[in-house]
Amino acid sequence: MRVTADRETCVGAGLCALTAPQVFDQDDEGVVVVLTAEPGDEARPAAREAGTLCPSGAVRVVE
Incomplete structure (x- = not known):
């Protein structure tokens, strides 16, 4: 899994940080701010959910 975020697209809703603070x-x-681009197994479900919840589409999760 690889996590990225487009800081230019981000609207600051904060759902990513609330959903996957790790x-x-x-x-x-x-x-x-992406704290880890390759989250461990325990953080992957939350990272996926954060990608789904992001209202601006700034957060991307690639398996």
Whole structure:
């Protein structure tokens, strides 16, 4: 699994950081920050859900 986020597309909703805090965070402006591009097995379900929930489509999860 590979996780990426387009910081230019991010609208700062924060669903990624709330859903998968071990994978995503937000900077001081509320823009997504990827903490780990290759999450471990325990974080993968949450990372997938974050990719689904992102309202702007900034978060991408590739298996």
